[in-house]
Amino acid sequence: MAQPFNPSVPIYLQLCERIKNKIVRGELGMGTRLPSVRDLAIDSGVNPNTVQRTYHELEESGIVEKKRGQGTFVTENSVVIRRMREDLKISHIKLFVTEMREMGYSETEMLDGLNDYLAQKEENE
Incomplete structure (x- = not known):
């Protein structure tokens, strides 16, 4: 069953994020x-043109x-993967800090x- 999409964000960008997250988690290794x-x-329940755009976006960023x-493969360039990991981390931290500030936290x-x-x-682990 396809994972639901957020209607306020373009689907191709959500697919990009899902693929990046799989790479960061190690589910998709370099060269995979x-x-x-x-x-x-078919798996995502989207139009093939959307996936094509997703792959194009990831290719443009070097991921x-x-x-x-032969197909499309995760880059074997470890510098690109490290940069992507760092960018994702910063992105999530920015979102967290922004939302916490909006709620009034110092x-x-x-x-x-x-x-x-x-x-x-x-303690719970």
Whole structure:
């Protein structure tokens, strides 16, 4: 069953994020072949043109590489993967900080809350 999409964000961007997250988690290693456009479109429940745009976007950023007649593969360039990981981390931190500030939390409260959360999580593991 296809994972639902957020209607306020273009689907191709959401697919890009899903693929990037799989790379960061290690589900897709360097040099791993991605599903064909058709297969990913069927699995995701989207139009193949949307997947094509997703792959094009990832290729433009250097995260994937097309090999003529073979398919689309995760780059084997570790510098690109490290940069992508760092960019994703910064993006999530910015979102967290923005939302916490909108709720009125200070930086100290955010850090204390994060430290408390991580300490409790370690205790529960």
